[in-house]
Amino acid sequence: MRVGALVSGGKDSSYAIVECLREGHEVVCLANLMPHSGLDELDSFMYQTVGHQAVVNLSEAMDIPLIRHTITRHCTQGDLVYEPKATDEVEDLFDLVASAKKNYNIEAVCSGAIASTYQRTRVESVCARLGLVSLAYLWKRDQIELLSEMSQSGIEALIIKISCIGMTIERHLGERLQQVHSDLIKFHHSFGINPCGEGGEFETFTLDASCFKKRIVIDEKKVVEVDRNDVCPVAYINILKSHCEPKETETTASLEKIDRSNMYELPELHDLLNDSEFNKSAVSIDSSSTLNQRQKVESVVFKQVYRMGHLCFCAMSTKIEQTSLNETLKQFDSLLRECDEALTNIGSSLSKSFSVQLYIPKMEDFAKLNQVYSKYFEGCPCPPSRSCVESSSSDSIVVNVVSNWDESGSDDRRLYVRSISHWAPANIGPYSQYVSFEGIAFVSGQIPMVPASLDILHSDSFVDHAVLSLHHAKAILLELIPNFSFVNKPEFRDSEEEVTVACVCYITDMNFALAVKSLWHHLRLPSERLVIVEVAKLPKSACIEWEFLCIDRALNTTNNVVFEVFDNPDKFLARSSPPTESCLRPCRMFVSKSTLSKLAENESFLKIIQLNCVCVVPVEAVFNGSIAKLMFKCQNLFKHLVSAVSTIQCMSLLVLCLPASCYAFDTDMVSGLVSRIDANSDGLLSLEELTQWMTQEYNRTMSSHLLSEFKHADTDKDGFVSWTEYLSSHYALNADGSLDVSQRKPGGIEELLKSMDSDKRRFEAACAQLNNQCEGPAELRLDYERFKMFMMPEFYPEMHPVLVEISLDDLDQNKDGVLLVDEYINAISKSHGGPEDEEMSEEDLQREYGYFFSHRDENKDGIMDFEEILKWIIPQQRRLPLGTLEARSLLEKLDTNNDGFVSAEELSLQPALFFKYVLPSYYMRGRDEQPGPVEEAIVAASDSVSDIVDRDFDDIEPAMPEHIEL
Secondary structure, eight states, X not given: OEEEEEOOSSHHHHHHHHHHXXXXXXXXXXXXXXXXXXXXXXXXXXXXXXXXXXXXXXXXXXXXXXXEEEXXXXXXXXXXXXXXXXXXXXXXXXXXXXXXXXXXXXXXXXXXXXXXXXXXXXXXXXXXXXXXXXXXTTTTOOHXXXXXXXXXXXXXXXXXXXXXXXXXXXXXXXXXXXHHXXXXXXXXXXXXXXXXXXXXXXXXXXXXXXXXXXXXXXXXEEEEXXXXXXXXXXXXXXXXXXXXXXXXXOOGGGGSOOOOGGGGOOGGGHHHHTOHHHHHTOOBOOHHHHHOOXXXXXXXXXXXXXXXXXXXXXXXXXEOOTTOHHHHHHHHHHHHHHHHHHHHHTXXXXXXXXXXXXXXXXXXXXXXXXXXXHGGGTTOSSOOEEEEEEOSBSSEEEEEEEEEOGGGOOOEEEEOOOSBOSSSOOOOSSOOSEEEETTEEEEOOBOOEETTTTEEOOXXXXXXXXHHHHHHHHHHHHHHSTTOOSSXXXXXXXXXXXXXXXXXXXXXXXXXXXXXXXXXXXXXXXXXXXXXXXXXXXXXXXXXXXXXXXXXXXXXXXXXXXOOOOSSHHHHHTTSSSOOTTTTOSEEXXXXXXXXXXXXXXXXXXXXXXXXXXXXXXXXXXXXXXXHHHHTTOOSHHHHSEEEEEEETTEEEEEEEOXXXXXXXXXXXXXXXXXXXXXXXXXXXXXXXHHHHHHHHHHHHHHHHHHHHHHHXXXXXXXXXXXXXXXXXXXXXXXXXXBOOTTOOHHHHHHHHHHHHHHHHHHHHHHHTTTTOOSSGGGOEEOHHHHHHHHOGGGOGGGHHHHHHHHHHHHOTTOXXXXXXXXXXXXXXXXXXXXXXXXXXHHHHHXXXXXXXXXIOTTOSSSBOHHHHHHHHXXXXXXXXXXXXXHHHHHHHHOTTOSSEEOHHHHHHOHHHHHHXXXXXXXXXXXXXXXXXXXXXXXXXXXXXXXXXXXXXXXXXXXXXXXXXX
């Protein structure tokens, strides 16, 4: 870019020019503001004017034209964030830069700001109003490191003013920077001064630099003592006469670009990044994976606004016409206007937003959409934080907003750095790096851009991209929390942390998910606070974006903000007492496109959205470290739909929806389960240990399931389930109580009646155990213990006779109370799915006949009597305690070396199988107690999607993404 360089003569503005040249920019003019004639120096936080007499020599030294204006105004607007005011001294800078733009057609302005937010925001304001880019390559550099770098680059600067404890007129004023370098470092450690003089401790004038073609020589000078004292003397040098002369040696070598990758390292990850096993498994970036056009789904439309405490929420979407970009822009403008109006109606506005998330169908349209978005923040000195990703929707734009309530009476903090630097990516668009309000900090999404160029990092390693963007997030958070570290400190591990950190990590390929999780796990951050969402595309075709939320417990008092994960929907719904239609609270709901496509037409699902301020975001998939922990325990729709919830007060920021075909198992959970099962702590799981654990777990799971079924059937809540109640809860009945067979085929009706008769006979048998009082239909009712006998008759000997009777009624064709060999063969044929009259092959016939006489007919009387039939329909192994057979089966499948134990290595080969067996509660479906309006919708939706989820959860091992290795 063509750059106009703001110069004062000092080392910082000179070295900023060096950095511009290193980055490939062309400095076409110098610009300087000077005091009125006769003044040596102005008392200004904005401008360095001491030494202004020799600034004219800079033009000759660098062979670059110089524009100079006189400072005519004073400081009348002293806030850190500058809002233009005609009488303020910053407007002199505006006039100067406007002149440079007019005369030299500059595209950018460079300055030497290092740590002064006051100066940076004013330069950025001027640049923004003139349509220029602000370059501040020294911004937030480590000052000790920067001071050394300047000296090594050939900067020769004279100390021309001192106003600092430790410095003296005799020893430091008028000396070269290199000569006082060690003293500046010593004073920094002893007194806390800024090594580069950013606090006004000293000023310099540059005599030579690698960007100079000539060097400046001071011919005559005068020392002016303002305040001579022994603690903090103040004095400066007036440069009365100076000239330029040729340089003895060229220093252009120091203009070569410096590799600054070491600036973006994270000490917290050093051990992991140097681990050979981690690097061996590192994923490479396939550019095609981030650019593929993927199939999209139609989204749902929602428009909700809600206020809670001092925060206002707005979640809106609109259908768009993809055929016309202009029409899309109009619809987006209309959506933002509607969002602004809705927020205004509850005492807020879009311009007062803290955080905005945009989910758009085509990232290619982002630049144009951004122009529309910018209009709503033109008068806003610091716009909200923002993240923007391409969703999996083909026909909608989604906006999610958190804003300030007008009557909150609280101020917020915002970081809005628009200058390009080496620190972190500049916010060229209308969004702040972070916005903090009453202890809640919303951090804009960070992608792996190289800050100095704003280009995406050139590296094939996904980890390089993840670490760079994670560094940017940390750099921003350090501005909010000076001692911030991602590492979860040990002293807070078992108690509440000072700062809660949570993150939504967007990636463009699920192959990256395990690397992200490894980074997070290495930082010892709770896995339930990391949400990994696969999206179609990110800005600049990045492969990763981190969006952070931080909660400071010390400041978080007004809104009582917490971050919670609910492993049970009842706990979540209980947050609103009594349950109301808004018990889900404002939230974002990430839904995999495969799940959404099956739920979009579901009335119950839509009702949940309509009753709550829910922002539904269609994505490719959801992957979360805590998914495994949560989804094994969830019992209704949330088991299949919602994996985690984070709340603010009674407000949720995230509701995460499980994809139907993508799960992951947490390694922490694996090791945690193994340690609990491994009773003798030898690192191996024996049959005895597996049996003990699984018997306990299966009994607990089955008890929980049966209790849920009992409560569901006990509609009058009298502690008993009557036959009528059971019929109503398990069979479709007409209004008059008769069986509804309208949807059944003729053959299906017969099977339904047979099933009902079997249920009733088991019900009567169980009822007979209840004080033997089952004289008529009115008396057919079961308490919980007898209900368990009815549901699981094979485990109760009292129920065995009725099971044999039911089997004989179905199989005993001549009704003699026993089974003949032909009746047995016919039963075997039916069990194999063949019709009764279908002849078996001669080989099968002989085998089954032989088996009847060798195994079934134990007493060799030619028939199967009661005891023999019982052993057939309920084999002895089925009467063993729950979990016993499963433990044997699991050991057989996992024990690959046949040593009778399961090792960690063997377990790691089949983690899905391990979870399926040791956590059976994951496969049990339950129901809510006393459902309210929203709960009813949840239960209805749960039932309606059972055909979707049952295929994935019931009879097969959990499906794992083929491209994710565990």
